[in-house]
Amino acid sequence: MPHKILIVDDEPFMLRLIQHHLEHAGYEMIKARNGREAVEAAVRENPCVVVMDAMMPNMDGLTALRQLKQEPATRAIPVIMLTANPHKYSREEAESSGAAIFLTKPFSPTQLLDEIRKHTLDLEVPQV
């Protein structure tokens, strides 16, 4: 079974961009468009890693991050936070809320993939 990665972003093109890389790397992708959907999907699907944008309507990424870290079922899932506005959402704030890493948009897709690989390394190797 390929590893499931939950991608949370309200920008369709960003979802498509990340999907392109994840599919090529052999991961399965679950999409969510806002923080609320993200928390529901994380509980339901138990992904290996969550990649989440900080700025979204209907529950922003940081609020969703805090909820994921409070919920026992999702607490251990590593969360990679993305933001286009590092002044509004600080790295310290995200990391103190439990984010594994904080990437600033435009991020390097290769770097994102490296980060995801880092967190899925101990798990079974995905099937390409």
Next chain:
Amino acid sequence: MSESPCKSSRGVALRLALACDLFEVRPAILAVRGFLAEQGLPDAELTTCELAMAEACNNAINYASEEGRAQPIEIEVISSLTRVELRVNDHTPGFDWPGRINLPGSDSERGRGLYLIRSLMDSTEYFRCAGENSLRMRKHRSSQAGRVPSPSANLEELSRRLAESEQIIGDMAEELSSCYESLSAIFRYSAEQGKAISLEDFSRQLLSDLLRITAADWFVLRLVPKDQSWLVVFTASEPGLDLEPLEVPHRVDSGLPAEVRSAKQRQDIWFDQQKSLEAGDPLRRVKPDSLGLVHPFYFGDTLIGTLTVGKTISLVPFSAAQTNVVHTFADFLAIQIVNTRFQEEQVNNLLVARDLQIAKNIQRSLLMKTLPQMPGFGLAGYCESARQVGGDFYDVVKLSDQALLLVIADVMGKGIPAAMFAAILRSLLRALPELTNQPSELLSRVNRLLFDELSEVDMFITAQLVYVDAGKRLLVTASAGHCPLLLAVVGERAVRTLSPEGMPLGILPDTPFTDETAELPRNCRVLLYTDGLTEARNAQGELFGQERLMEWLKQTTTHPRKAEELKDELAAELVKFQSNTSLKDDQTFLIMAE
């Protein structure tokens, strides 16, 4: 109407430009119809496209602004195997494209065109920009004209379209990804630029990232040093790639290394196991079983360098997106290199300017502001350098109340080297007080002391020393290849020259100098000068000359004057003679007046 058919990456395209005039529409539509007919569009679809295009053009003309009427309307028709896209770019103020278009009421005169277009075409998009708008209308082509559609055929068609869309989206995601990758690197490395890392470290980090992103294994970055025609390795991914410099010749001959050919031809050169590098190519020697590309990068017409990126582990060729990333990284790096070089040059210029200012201050301090005086005599000196610092100087050493040593010298050359020797000479002359009353012996000694240093840098110094003894009323002068001393007496209207023989300092190690002794007449004027005065030229190219100088000195002897007045007068004379011409050589003189 101008017309240009061409092959587009997504099909065959026709581009037209027509004036903003309804009479131009019909011929343009016929051209579009003719083009689409050639592409095998069936009659029904031809008529549909013709109608939609006519409506779009009429709208573009009818609603054009006054300013927009002066600009052409551009039509683009792209025909691929699966669909036709019609584009109309206009210069109307534009409008908000309605989400839903209903047939306008019978009393309304507007909106029918849009309704018709929407009804006729499969999809439409409208892009509204400042001063220009683009309407894009798409119609899917029926794969076989006249075929009766069946449910299974429809399903097949839909699946095909879906696959096609997926492919397009995939391609776009790939392209977007490469842009995002490049953009991300540019942001990241622009921030890095603020930190004090060297250009070499910066390049190495950037290109290491490039290897990771493009799944490549090695790189070689060669740069052309300023004012040179060699490609020199600036940094490479491994020590073995620190290859010898490559000369960039004027001509491109066969057998040149790929990096040189790429630089000369201003184009990428690809290599792999099939299309390998030339036998003598240094890259082939160190990376024999590689594939990769050499990308030259320029700033305007100036070659900055070449970037070669290669793979040895995986021999999967670079994709188009990876190639784009290589190009973007190289171009970004080129801008950083040009900026860094420019900044270094500016810093260097500032340092040189500062050093020159310091040197100038030192030299000024060597020329005494107030010269020592001897009862009954006045002294004044003038020194103007062609550059910020120069090789001319004068000096006056007070030996007693009745005796002085006057010195004037001209170090061959200008600028800092000349100024340095001038300072050394001045110090040496002052360091040998026992010889001040024997100018020829003093010159001999100084010549021996300075000979090695001067001859090593191929420089020489002309100098004149004058020992003045007011008590004995005599002067003794010796010259090292210097201009003659001028001696005049108030009321006599005659000028005498004293020009003892002697080679300039630094020409021969042991060369004789002779003293010339003369009586120091009452009310005398002694003028020592450098050839910068006599060789000064006016705007017509005439020399100031020794005669003119002697004439000036002669006409001053009509009545007594102070040395300072004479100095100002001669300086003014020189300025007047040279008018606006720039100083070619240092100009220095020393006047003693009784």
